[in-house]
Amino acid sequence: MRQNRVRFMSLLLLTLISIGWTYAQTLVTGKVLDKELKSPIVGASVSTGQGATLKGTTTDAEGNFKLEVPRNATLTIRSVGYVSYTHKLSATTRTYALGTIYLVEDAVSLGQVEVIASIVPKDRKVPVPVSNISLAQIESKAFNTEFPELLKSTPSVYVTRSGGGFGDSRIMMRGFDTNNLGVLINGVPVNDMENGRVYWSNWAGLNDVSSLVQVQRGLGASRLGISSVGGTINIVTKNVDAKKGGSVYTGIGNDQYVKYGFSISTGLMDNGWAVTASGATSYGDGYVKGTDFRGWSYFLNLSKKINEDHTLSFTAFGAPQWHNQRSARHTQEQYAEHPDKERMNLEYGYLNGGVYSARHNFYHKPQLSLNHLWRIDERSSLSTAVYASIANGGGRRVDGKIEKVGGKTVRYTNWIEAYRGKLDPIAKRTASGLVDWESIFAANAAEGDKGSKVILANSVNNHQWYGILSTYRNRLDEQFTITAGVDGRLYKGDHYKQVYDLLGGVNYQNQLLKNQIDAGKTFLKPGDIFDYHNIGEVVWGGAFAQGEFTSDEFDAFLSGSLTYQGYRYLVPDGYNEANYKKLAADIRDRAASDRVNFMPFSIKAGASYKFLDYNNVFVNAGYFTRAPHFGGTFLNYSAEINKNLTNEKILTAELGYGFTNEYVRVNLNGYYTKWNDRFLRRSSVLDTRQYFNFRGLNAQHMGVELEAEARPVDELRLNAMISWGDWRWGGKTLFDVYDESQTKVGDGEINLKGVHVGNSAQFTAAFGFDWEVFSKLHLRGNVNYFGKNYADFEPTNRLSKKGGEIEVYTGDAWKMPDYTLVDLSVSYNFELYKGMTATIFGGVNNLFNTRYIADATDGVKVDSNNVRTGEDALVWYGFGRTWQMGMRVNF
Known part of the structure; x- marks a missing residue:
């Protein structure tokens, strides 16, 4: 009853x-x-x-x-x-x-951003596969999360935290790393001008200032002559919102993580001005041992609507930071035997009561841009962006003498470093296995005037980068639109190694100065430059054009670009102070190069057809050439030009289908990419530490992607994706071998046919939900599966030295175990005061503390079937369970 x-x-x-x-x-x-x-x-x-x-x-x-x-x-x-x-x-x-x-x-700033960045609307008028991450998704996922991780549920995308240091994440798309992706912020490309990489620690504040992230897989919609083989990541910052108000926020997370910041905007005022500013700082100990960090970020946008036809927008953005790193990978057995398990880091110790790491990164790369939008008439506009980036920073490394002791070669860097995951018997370690800095200081001091046996040096990479992007757009009639523009860039990168810490010694005398006259009198002090000092100059000039046809049912485009890229390598006259002029002639002759010129081009076309109201099909194809990166153009870290290089060639095609109504959005597409004449430079796993240049590499990437969103009721949003790829290297390739003094010591040929591209899961799936349990309380969850993930074969890991001969290992790379991760978060919004609301949020990543291998370098051990076992593979484990919680106040 x-x-x-x-x-x-x-x-x-x-x-x-x-x-x-x-x-x-x-x-x-x-x-x-x-x-x-x-x-x-x-x-x-x-x-x-x-x-x-x-x-x-x-x-x-x-x-x-x-x-x-x-x-x-x-x-x-x-x-x-x-x-x-x-x-x-x-x-x-x-x-x-x-x-x-x-x-x-939006006349405040998105007009020119949309034109230059080529943002694609959800109706897919430009026929390329697109995934959007909205402001709401960014704010709900971004706290204590690095920017690339926002994209991990995107088809054919693989993201890891690499060694675990702050900002050291990496992202792969369709098997291509950031060297081969286009990354743009408000339409401005940010890939490094020399090697194409994107260092995410330089952009640590993006989570706080982004309002939209759009991932365009494959050819992409960008008209610029950028090397987006795998896809394009477009990032639009919050200045486009121009909405009056602001927020302050703070939060904490695992491993002493703390973050707080603010954002404020005037909105578009009566006088035509709009101002948006934000700033944040974060710090913590890091999930991996010895990887503590501190970062800041700032953002400022000043926009002026001069009249109905002209708008100016100035943006300044930067994220200065420092963080300790872990560079060495280890075998699974080594992790299992260490008390810190997957958090193990052998590159740090304690000095004067604090963490002191042999691996440390510090950098500040501010970017300034001035955008002008001119509405010439009702149908045409001209958008121009002038930008500059002046960066300073580098990374700390170990440097040491090499001596013959008892007939054996002794590398004193092994006092600190673990080579190929193993500690040398001469390693100086505390009882707990950390770097014994006090012992190293004492040993160096005992050398007296002979100088330190091992030191810490900074590899400095400063640069100055100036550019202009100008895009003209004309809507000829209701169906035809033409777009054309220019892309100009000037870049100068200054690279050198500099003594940082003598670790108790009185000077440093380095063998790499052996070709100097009176080298024995070269006593280096902190701040002195040694080993190398070079400047890379890049001149870039491009033109692009696109024609578009649009109707109610049919859309098509044809675009092309032509780019001039000129490289020059030189060594400044003041290299190593007065010592440069003492260099032997064979070294001094390497000091400057002629300008090396390339003329890559691209042509791409696509079409889409809409039928039965909610359905569309699309097809696109393209062929483009790409200039080799700067490092592959010059041999031996000198002005010697690599005469064997040619433009790399990429052919790609794609076919897709989409369905969209008010409840469901489904996109299915298949793709094929062929890449020929690729150049790679890799260091070897040989005990003699040699370096290899591979030329003429070929690769084939193809796959299928399915992405879906559904909103069965207003309170529930569901999303899912599944992607399958088959990405392989192909054919024979030639290589040249160099020793540590950059002298050629051999060459050879290797057959890579059928070997899978590594460190990028080729089979992925995800399911997520956003459920408003009751008014203003949201529960969000994501399940991500990663499979068919092979170790990075690193071509040189198939080479070993036996009796003076190079032996080539065959067979596929090691296939890493599949894994599944579950993330869960919750947020609740409530009113604090009239016009002021607050959001409390919290979340857990890797809810079930799954232990998994995220990155691996292939080993050579095989079973009876000649299949690699992974026993000697060098790996990084992904992060275990992490958490965050905080509060945001909006006004």
């Missing part, structure tokens, strides 16, 4: 709550159109709330929407490239028809 009363009271309570909920809600309907074109805007977000608690829906293929919201709520409609629309409801009925809402292009 009592149970029946309890059930009755529970049912009555639920009924009353339901009645109250229903009474307090209003069903809003409407239609969103482009004001100028009068065409539907597909995928526009319609929502209430802000930040991590956005509740809403998106417009369908006809621009229609319906959303149940609290009465008297404020409704906001947003779409990439348009000014946001805000409407305060005053509904007194159960339904409310908002009618037709016309959005206008």
